[in-house]
Amino acid sequence: MKEILYIEDDVEIGSIVKEDLEQRGYLVRWIISGEKAEESLGDAEMVILDVMLPGLDGFTVGQRLKRTHPNIPILMLSARTAVDDKLQGLHFADDYVTKPFHPEELAARIEVLFRRNQHALSEEIQLDHLTVNTTENRILKNTGEEIFLTAKQHQIFMHLLRHPNQILTKEQLYEAVWGESYIEGDKTLMVHIRYLREKIEVNPSVPRIVETIRGIGYRVKQ
Numbered sequence: 001m002k003e004i005l006y007i008e009d010d011v012e013i014g015s016i017v018k019e020d021l022e023q024r025g026y027l028v029r030w031i032i033s034g035e036k037a038e039e040s041l042g043d044a045e046m047v048i049l050d051v052m053l054p055g056l057d058g059f060t061v062g063q064r065l066k067r068t069h070p071n072i073p074i075l076m077l078s079a080r081t082a083v084d085d086k087l088q089g090l091h092f093a094d095d096y097v098t099k100p101f102h103p104e105e106l107a108a109r110i111e112v113l114f115r116r117n118q119h120a121l122s123e124e125i126q127l128d129h130l131t132v133n134t135t136e137n138r139i140l141k142n143t144g145e146e147i148f149l150t151a152k153q154h155q156i157f158m159h160l161l162r163h164p165n166q167i168l169t170k171e172q173l174y175e176a177v178w179g180e181s182y183i184e185g186d187k188t189l190m191v192h193i194r195y196l197r198e199k200i201e202v203n204p205s206v207p208r209i210v211e212t213i214r215g216i217g218y219r220v221k222q
Helices: 011-023 058-068 083-090 103-122 151-161 170-178 188-200
Strands: 003-007 027-031 046-050 074-078 095-098 124-127 130-133 138-141 210-213 217-220
Touching: 003 011, 011 027, 011 103, 046 058, 046 103, 058 074, 058 170, 074 103, 095 103, 151 170, 151 188, 151 217, 170 188, 170 217, 188 210
Parallel strands: 003 027, 003 046, 046 074, 074 095
Antiparallel strands: 124 130, 130 138, 210 217
């Protein structure tokens, strides 16, 4: 039975969604705020997260969960329909559903995310001379030597891998990994990228895995 952590402060909506998903065979742990999201996660395999929460908003909660559990899919729910809100959510979340929604639509989105995530977690990603095992969080060279990254290097690399072939701006990467707004001129991300390349690239000065897209950001091609 797949387990879902559901964070929603609206009691009426929460009750309806929880009951519907349980009837579909899911185990749903429902909490009404994001303050204890981390400790409530347990063995959950997905997070459904409302944006408008008391205290910490859903964007903040989602970014924190994604930093500590990069492989868990997050589905955002929101009455906000503005494109900027959706883009903000999709910087870290795997899907975004606007309210009101039909239970059938939500169930279908959940099933797609579970299938996609299972596929992603069960495969090894080949990148040039590297093999990345996302299930075990291991990175191996073709010689068999294992590469060990710091926590921040790992988060940056995995965030890029979750968006293959997509150019991510410095702002998107910084906010996804550090959970704070990027300040123009800050060299923190650039320094971490440099040290990451020193570990994973054959020639860090001519990177073939983490590419720099001048004036925009970075990407990993697959």
